[in-house]
């Protein structure tokens with residue numbers, strides 16, 4: 001059988017790389033290589049004109065409002081191609097500032113900035129910033145998703161957009177529980193995963209990494225089956241974090257509001 005390959009487009013790593021977001025690219029690279037899948041990593045920089053025609057997974061990290069805006073202007077120029085990629089089932093993983101760009105708009109100060117309208121959501125702002133560790137239960141990962149959030153934006157999903165998951169600890173999209181007392185985190189739309197979870201996301205959450213790889217393989221080769229890996233260390237780290245946070249043993253930083261922990 002010829003070697004399978006997947007192409008990953010890492011969008012603007014020089015601008016959007018908060019809290020180790022680029023570690024997610026290393027994770028994808030290694031998890032592919034360990035399985036004999038050829039990883040092709042294409043960094044898209046500011047001067048480049050991105051093309052998504054042969055991309056399997058696009059990744060966009062988080063950053064400051066200023067950096068986000070520069071990136072958004074670049075991506076608006078190729079928005080139709082990115083939209084076609086998403087509608088065709090291309091895998092797009094977007095973290096925090098990158099996640100906010102997926103929607104119709106986001107607020108910078110009082111200014112409403114146009115987003116990419118790839119997913120039916122929008123982002124406004126609130127005070128205080130939502131900062132701290134986060135644990136999310138999601139159908140796309142066998143383990144709870146763990147990581148770190150720090151955002152002034154509050155993201156609101158349209159009625160047909162599924163949240164990535166339920167917040168077990170932390171704030172999530174807007175920090176506000178719904179009528180059932182549940183806070184939601186992130187979004188799922190086709191093969192788009194949007195989330196506020198930095199950390200970096202994928203090394204801390206191998207289930208999410210494998211979800212992205214499996215969807216990309218399915219789209220490219222018609223078979224998303226993944227050979228299992230020995231994830232003992234990753235799973236022990238993930239479990240240790242869940243245990244510390246859910247048992248209340250972690251010392252939260254000064255910014256985190258009391259009562260952030262909900263079950």
Ligand code: GLN
Nearest residue numbers: 062063065096097152153
């Ligand atoms: N600038 C955005 C906000 O504060 C995103 C920050 C981030 O990527 N962590 O809401």
